[in-house]
Amino acid sequence: MFGWSELVPAFPEILVLSMACVVLLVGLFTDKKKGGFIVFLSVITMMFAAILTLKDHVAGVEFTKTVIFNGTFIRDEFGDMLKVVVYLLMISVFFYAKQYLRQHDNLQGEYFALLLFATLGIMVMISGHNFIALYLGLELLALSSYALVAYNRNDLNGNEAAMKYFILGALASGMLLYGMSLIYGAVGTLQINEISQAIAGQNNDMFLVLGLIFVIVGIGFKLGAAPFHMWVPDVYEGAPTATTLFIASAPKIAAFALAVRILGQSLDVLMIHWQSMLATLAIVSIIVGNLFALQQTNLKRLFAYSTISHIGFMLLGLVGGAEGIAASMFYIIVYTIMAVGGFGMIVLLSNKGMEADQIADFKGLNQRSGWYAFLMLLLVASMAGFPPLIGFFSKLYVLKAVIDQGHIILAAVAVIFAVIGAFYYLKIIKVMYFEESETDQAIDASFDVKTVLSINALAQLGLLVLLPVLFQYCIRVTGSL
Amino acid sequence: MIISPELFQQIIFYVFATFTIGSAMAVVTVKNTIYSALFLVLCFFNTAVLWLLIEAEFLAITLVLVYVGAVMVLFLFVVMMLDVKQAKASQLKQSYTKAALLIAAAMLVQLLILFAYKLSGEIPSNELVRQEQGYSNVAEVGMTLFTQYVYPFEIAAVILLVAIVAAIMLTMRKREGNKQMDASKQININPAERLRVVSMKAEKATTQAQSKEEES
Numbered sequence: 001m002f003g004w005s006e007l008v009p010a011f012p013e014i015l016v017l018s019m020a021c022v023v024l025l026v027g028l029f030t031d032k033k034k035g036g037f038i039v040f041l042s043v044i045t046m047m048f049a050a051i052l053t054l055k056d057h058v059a060g061v062e063f064t065k066t067v068i069f070n071g072t073f074i075r076d077e078f079g080d081m082l083k084v085v086v087y088l089l090m091i092s093v094f095f096y097a098k099q100y101l102r103q104h105d106n107l108q109g110e111y112f113a114l115l116l117f118a119t120l121g122i123m124v125m126i127s128g129h130n131f132i133a134l135y136l137g138l139e140l141l142a143l144s145s146y147a148l149v150a151y152n153r154n155d156l157n158g159n160e161a162a163m164k165y166f167i168l169g170a171l172a173s174g175m176l177l178y179g180m181s182l183i184y185g186a187v188g189t190l191q192i193n194e195i196s197q198a199i200a201g202q203n204n205d206m207f208l209v210l211g212l213i214f215v216i217v218g219i220g221f222k223l224g225a226a227p228f229h230m231w232v233p234d235v236y237e238g239a240p241t242a243t244t245l246f247i248a249s250a251p252k253i254a255a256f257a258l259a260v261r262i263l264g265q266s267l268d269v270l271m272i273h274w275q276s277m278l279a280t281l282a283i284v285s286i287i288v289g290n291l292f293a294l295q296q297t298n299l300k301r302l303f304a305y306s307t308i309s310h311i312g313f314m315l316l317g318l319v320g321g322a323e324g325i326a327a328s329m330f331y332i333i334v335y336t337i338m339a340v341g342g343f344g345m346i347v348l349l350s351n352k353g354m355e356a357d358q359i360a361d362f363k364g365l366n367q368r369s370g371w372y373a374f375l376m377l378l379l380v381a382s383m384a385g386f387p388p389l390i391g392f393f394s395k396l397y398v399l400k401a402v403i404d405q406g407h408i409i410l411a412a413v414a415v416i417f418a419v420i421g422a423f424y425y426l427k428i429i430k431v432m433y434f435e436e437s438e439t440d441q442a443i444d445a446s447f448d449v450k451t452v453l454s455i456n457a458l459a460q461l462g463l464l465v466l467l468p469v470l471f472q473y474c475i476r477v478t479g480s481l
Numbered sequence: 482m483i484i485s486p487e488l489f490q491q492i493i494f495y496v497f498a499t500f501t502i503g504s505a506m507a508v509v510t511v512k513n514t515i516y517s518a519l520f521l522v523l524c525f526f527n528t529a530v531l532w533l534l535i536e537a538e539f540l541a542i543t544l545v546l547v548y549v550g551a552v553m554v555l556f557l558f559v560v561m562m563l564d565v566k567q568a569k570a571s572q573l574k575q576s577y578t579k580a581a582l583l584i585a586a587a588m589l590v591q592l593l594i595l596f597a598y599k600l601s602g603e604i605p606s607n608e609l610v611r612q613e614q615g616y617s618n619v620a621e622v623g624m625t626l627f628t629q630y631v632y633p634f635e636i637a638a639v640i641l642l643v644a645i646v647a648a649i650m651l652t653m654r655k656r657e658g659n660k661q662m663d664a665s666k667q668i669n670i671n672p673a674e675r676l677r678v679v680s681m682k683a684e685k686a687t688t689q690a691q692s693k694e695e696e697s
Contacts, residue, residue, distance in 0.1 A: 017639060024646065069632035110650040117643045124636055136636040143640060147647030 009066045009075040012049040012083065013123050019045040020116035027109010035107035039098045042112045046087040046094075046119075053080050053087075065480075067129055071191050074129035077477040078260070082126050082253050085333050089249045089340055090119050095452040096344045097242035099445055103352050104152070104240075111151060115246060118144035122254040131180045131190040134258060138176070138222070141251055142169050148246065149239040161238025168221065168231040176218025182211030183267075195266040209273055215262055216277050223255045225281045225315060226288040229308045233292075236304035241355060244300060245343030248307055249336040256314065256332045263318070264325060265481055279319045279410055285312030286414050290421035300357045302424060303342055306383060309421055310335045313398055316414055320401030326474040327397035333474075334382075334394040334463070341379045341456040348372065348445050348453060359428060364437025372443060373432045375457035382460040384425035385418060390463045397471065494534055501527040514560045522553050536611070538618040 007014065023041050030038055056063050057080065065076045093115065101107035121144060124137030146169065150162035184190055186207035187198035199208060217228065224232040236244050263274050289309025296302040314335070317328025349356035349365075349372075356362070366373040382391035395418065402411045445453075463470065484492075504523040511517045525548045532541040626634055 070629045072630070072632040108650070110646060113646060114643065114650075117639065117646075120639065130633070132630070132633045133636065136633050136640065140636060140640050140643060143643050143647065147643075147650060150651055153651060 006068050009068055010073060010127075012052045013120060013127070015049050015052060016045060016116055016120045016123065020113050020120065023109055023116060024113040025109075027113060030107075030109055032107055033102065033105050035098070035101070035109070038107070038109050038112050039094050042094045042116060043091050045116065046091050050084055050087045053083050056080075071193075072130040072133045073127050074192075075127060077480050079126045079257070081473060081477050082257055082329075082333075083123055085336070086119065086122055086126070086250050086253055089253075089336055090115070092340050092344065092452050092456055093242075093246050093249065095449050096245055096340075096347045099449045100240065100242040100347045100350070103350060105352075106152070111148065111242075114144045114148055118148070118246070119250065122250055125254040126257040128258075128261060129192050131184065131192075131262075134261060135173070135177060135180065137254070138258065139173060141254060142173065145169075145243075145247055145251065148243040149235060151243060152240050155238075155240075157238040158240060159238075161235045164231050164238075165235045172218050172221030172228070175214050175221065179211045179214025179216075179218060182207055182214065186211065192261060192266040196268055199267065199269045205270065208267070208270060212267060212270055212273055213277070215267075216274060216281070219255065219259050219262070220281055222258070223252065223311050223315070224308055225311050226285040226308055227281075229285065229288065232308055233301045233304040236307075237298055237300045237357075241300070241343060241347050241350065241357065245340050245347070248303065248343060249340040252307075252311070252314075252336055252339075253332055256329065259318065260325060260329075260478075260481070275319050278315050279407070282312045282315035282319065283410060283413055285309060285315065286417045287312075290417045293421065293424050296424070297359055298357055299346060299359055299362070299428075300343075302359070302428075303339065306421070306424075307339065309417070310339075310383075313395060313414065313418075316402055316410060317398040319407060319410065320398065320405045322479065323404065323475065324398070324401035326471070326478045327394075327401040329478055330471055330474045331394040331398050333470075334390050337456065337459055337463075338379055338383050338391060341375075341453065341460075342383065344453050344456060345372070345376050345379065348443060348449065351441070351444060359431055360438075362428060362432050363435045365432040367437045368440065369443055371454075375454060376432060377429055378457045378460045380425045380428050384422045386422075388464070389460045390467065391460065393464075393467055393471075490534060494531065497527045497530045497534075501531065515557065518553060518556050518560055521556075522549050525549050525553070536616075536618065539622050 019041065023038055023045075026041060027035075027038055057077075063077065065074065067074050094112065097111065097115070098107065101111060118141050121137050121139075121141030124140060125134055126137075128134035128137055146162055146166045149165050150159055152158045180190075183195065186205075187195050187202075189195055189198060199205070220228040221231075235247065239247065263278075267274065286309050289305045289307070289312060293302050293305035293309070296305060310331075314328045314331050317324045317331055320327060346356050349361060362376070365376065378389065382389040385392045385395045399411050399414065402414075501524055504520045504527065507520040508517050508524060511520060525544055529541040529544045529549075532538075532544065
């Protein structure tokens with residue numbers, strides 16, 4: 001039995017769940033061309049969730065790790081930090097989605113309710129302390145995402161993308177579940193902390209390694225790491241841009257949390273085994289992502305391949321020991337902020353009947369609007385990792401951690417392909433600044449969307465002020481796992 | 482001759498196990514898809530009895546209710562609606578026999594290894610724990626589900642909600658040019674919207690009268 005007091009650590013989750021249902025109901029009474037109230041409700045939900053999450057971290061109050069619901073739910077600093085980032089990302093996703101759906105006169109409450117359900121899935125994954133809870137959170141996120149990809153029912157590309165995403169996602173979930181079941185068979189428990197103890201106490205790890213392989217395949221699929229990346233470009237391209245920018249951002253944080261909870265916390269004893277597997281995935285991802293991105297003319301596909309290479313960098317961090325986990329946490333946070341901004345830019349330049357998802361659509365953006373060309377410059381340069389921007393430092397920390405562990409070859413390959421990758425980012429910048437514009441259409445967006453996008457892009461510079469603090473936090477929360 | 486309870490149990494086990502294996506083989510060997518689906522039902526049913534024997538009553542009942550009652554009925558519906566033509570035996574034999582034999586041989590070898598491993602005594606083979614009479618399987622499952630696993634249970638409920646919302650969102654959309662009648666609109670109709678009452682001056686029937694005058 002449990003009382004009300006035991007529910008307190010889970011208040012953010014309960015709030016998001018209740019508000020998703022409220023948004024679902026309110027959506028029934030909203031016009032497809034407006035829907036400002038739904039967006040307002042969703043944004044407010046995220047803000048209150050952030051308050052509920054942060055209220056235990058006010059200076060002077062001792063924060064203690066709590067495990068509730070018979071050990072299936074954990075509230076710790078690591079989870080809370082990731083959750084706050086997810087809330088912020090979701091707020092910008094809501095604004096961009098509003099802009100995109102209004103352009104298409106198709107703003108429905110269900111879309112935002114599904115986004116909130118997906119957020120709940122992400123939160124469940126971040127806080128999962130039991131394999132069943134982690135898996136169910138993943139399924140909640142995945143099911144909502146499939147529906148969001150298929151949102152434009154009359155769009156054939158969208159349907160194809162949703163179908164591919166669904167089938168490959170189901171396959172990946174199956175792999176992950178099979179791996180979990182093998183691990184359960186070997187140790188006899190599903191609790192994260194108990195698994196770690198049980199593995200330490202036994203020496204026969206054949207079953208465990210077999211389970212580990214399947215788990216890594218599952219995580220690799222969800223993250224979109226090569227060689228399990230086939231779905232990424234098709235889904236990114238086919239999905240409505242509003243959905244693409246969601247899939248590219250917050251779920252990556254959830255997948256990172258999943259990897260840390262499963263590999264870092266429960267299978268930490270098998271580190272020698274999973275480090276070599278992750279190193280392979282990381283290098284293959286960096287090579288495949290950067291080389292394939294060179295030939296893309298569609299910006300969504302280009303960002304998809306660039307995601308693969310960024311995921312490679314993130315996985316590389318996990319190879320680099322304790323500091324590496326902090327570095328890859330920092331990397332994934334910075335990357336999701338850049339990705340959401342980059343796709344937000346596509347949404348901003350699109351208008352009714354035209355999606356600005358070709359590189360050619362950015363021709364001469366500087367003449368049309370110097371400010372937005374500058375914002376795009378910041379985002380793209382940060383993705384490429386040019387020195388003064390935050391994207392440079394996130395790469396630097398990962399590489400430093402990897403070199404400290406003695407994997408110099410890994411670091412060298414990563415750097416070489418990052419330099420090759422800079423080419424296609426520079427191509428976007430060249431097109432924006434040095435080519436003639438084909439249209440002189442004014443950029444049409446509401447004030448709030450423009451503000452959010454500007455903040456999002458300027459964060460690439462602004463976060464530099466917070467850089468040491470943020471990284472210290474990453475080290476602290478991953479150290480306290 | 483008196484049959485002891487143990488012997489009786491063994492008889493039940495072997496009868497139903499034989500039926501399970503037989504119907505499972507029939508599922509893959511029978512050429513008609515509908516027979517195949519029906520044999521799968523038989524297979525599930527016999528498996529449920531085997532579960533009853535190891536005192537997993539709840540699982541046994543669920544298997545019959547969910548798989549036989551719902552899933553297999555759906556399967557049958559789909560099979561009957563698709564109108565699958567019976568594949569010719571000659572084609573099948575040529576293309577699949579070798580691969581099937583290879584897979585079957587691999588599985589046989591794996592099973593033999595497993596049995597050898599088990600007989601060597603390295604894996605402790607625990608005896609089945611027998612519960613007392615009156616022990617309720619359902620109550621026990623419910624107790625675990627609603628205390629120890631209440632959090633995963635609630636998330637599973639949310640997943641079902643998402644599935645419903647997504648399915649309705651993707652299928653319930655108004656198509657262009659749909660001529661379906663909307664009863665509430667018909668009832669709530671206001672005469673003023675449909676009928677325009679124009680007030681006009683009363684006019685004399687001049688045209689006819691004038692023409693008549695001209696004629697005369």
